[in-house]
Amino acid sequence: MNHKLLILRPDEQSKPxxxxxxxxxxxxxxxxxxxxCFSMVKISSYDDPNSSYVQLLAEPWDAGLMVSVNAARYFAEQKQAWAADVPVPMARWFAVGPTSAAAIAATVGRPVTCPWRQHNSDALLDLxxxxxxxxxxxxxxRGHGGREVFAETLRARGADVHYLEVYQRTPVAIKPQLITQWQTQVQGIMVTSAEQLDYFLTAMPSSASTWLAQCYWVVASERLARMLPASYQRACVVADSATPFALTQAWVKAIKNQQDTIL
Known part of the structure; x- marks a missing residue:
């Protein structure tokens, strides 16, 4: 096997x-x-105009969720800048998966609960x-303008949910030369974020559709698999989560599927 795998993820998250x-x-x-590695999204700090850190942290909270490692990172940075002397709420904290749970625990100094097997919003809501x-x-x-599924479900169950938006996302443009290069070198694509996948597919010219259909795909959830056009799903493997172990196991399965197809 001699080929290249394109990982649509920020460098710091891709290294493990x-x-x-x-x-x-x-x-x-x-x-x-x-x-x-190539990230379709640029992440930067966002100053939520609807929230005051000092006031927000002083309020009583039963539970909290940081939706990602980025949420934990920018929460920590902004709290240090604007409310360094205010303690983190003594709430029960939750995360989607173990990677974000570790980042959140380091930020809040408390245990963080996450699903054991699958690491997505559905699994978290099933706890x-x-x-x-x-x-x-x-x-x-969360990030500015993030998904509403989690909050809507909790509200439907009778919870009072408040947002604190700490970062924002900006799409990254891809140079045409890079797309041409990928078409000659890349045989597999790995993606763990719906936003990354959406921006990537939107940026691809129609001339790249044959290449994309020939690639094998490794995605971190069934939701991402459903986002792929039908012709791309032919060689798609869904990982149990976005952890390095689960993604690697799914990649091994994808490679073996490719070898079986050739044979």
Whole structure:
């Protein structure tokens, strides 16, 4: 096997995945695996005009959720800048997966609960602790204009949900030369974010559709798989989560599927 895998993810989040992929490729004697990371999204701090850190942190909260590592990172930076002396609420904190849970725990100094097997919003909402939330006050730390599914579900269950938006996303343009280069070098694409996938597919010219249909895909959820055009789903493998271990296992399955197809 001699090919390149394109990982649509920020560099800092891709490095653990790249390391595990390289180790797995060597162990299975799959040859030289090259990886390239590209993020379709630029992340930057966002000053929420609807919230005051001092006032927000002083309020009583039953539970809180930070939707990602970025949410934990920018929450920590902004709290240090604007409310360094105000303690983090003594609430129960939740995360979608273990990576974000570790970042949140380091930020709030408290244990963080996340789903064990699958790491997505549906699995989080299925936790026993989130079934009886009527009357509870929840603080949801997220990006500007983030998904509403989690908040809407909690509100339907009777919770009082408040947002704190701490970062914003901006689409990144891809140079035509880079797309041409990918078409000649890349045989597989890995993506863990719906936003990354949406921006990527939107940026692709129609001339790239044949290449994209020939690639194998590794995605982090069924939701992402459903976002792919039908012709791309032919060689799509869904990982159990966005952790490096789960993504690597899904990649191994995708490679074996490719080999079986050739045989």
């Amino acid at each position: 995945v790249q390391m595990r992929l390289q180790q797995q490729a060597k162990q299975l004697e799959l040859g030289d695996l090259k990886t390239e 026993p602790e989130l079934q009886q939330v009527a009357g509870q006050r929840w603080l949801l730390v």
